[in-house]
Amino acid sequence: MSKRLQKNTVLKEKITALYFESKQRYGSPQITMELNILRYKISRITVAKYMRELVLKSKLSKKFKITTDSKHNYLLVENVLNRQFLVSQPSKAWVSDITYIHTKEGFLYLTTVMDLYDRKIIGWSLSDGMSTKDPSDCEPAKQTTLASWKMAIRNRTVRNGLIFHSDRGV
Missing domain, CATH: 1.10.10 (Arc Repressor Mutant, subunit A)
Structure with missing residues (x-):
């Protein structure tokens, strides 16, 4: 050489x-x-x-886009979790959020439910829409929030006094 x-x-x-x-x-x-x-x-x-x-092309990073809309007209529930993220028992506090994943075909929506006791994802759903219809009532590609909730209650027992917390956005 x-x-x-x-x-x-x-x-x-x-x-x-x-x-x-x-x-x-x-x-x-x-x-x-x-x-x-x-x-x-x-x-x-x-x-x-x-x-x-070498077929190396730089990826352009996009500006951060705010996706949580807390100024809506839906019912707002009091924030009883109050940023107390340390929990001593399972099924005392579950948290949930939706993440938007941009793909070539459009957005996908990943909804997760986590038990704060052991920080494990106990329910999740990936969909191409934001439908909150019961998954049995709509096509499989349109399942999101309720599907992740149903998976969570299959994986963990719902106890009396369970706090279910989300960012109160959409």
Whole structure:
């Protein structure tokens, strides 16, 4: 292997390492700057060429989007959990939330229910809609909140005085 080929191989390995260290967010300008700091003499154009050869494209990060709407007209229940997240017994306090997952086909909604006693997910549901219909009454792709609740009560006994807490958004 010639010295030039060895040097190019080392540079490509370093570019790949920096790319993945940056969680695939760095493009050729940032990687060139990092390489220059590390005393590699290389131009941005050369880094861009190597990145094309290695099929490394930077991912654009999107701005954080607020998804909780606490200013709605639905019934609001008092916050009885009051940020007391340490629980001494199972089925004393369960917490739930919905996470929005962006995919090429659109959003997916992951609803989880966690028992604060052991921090285990005891119920979950993944759907492509936000329907709260009973899962037996609607198509399987439209199940969300009630499906995760039903899984939770299958996995844990509901005890008297159970607190079920959510962020009170949608």
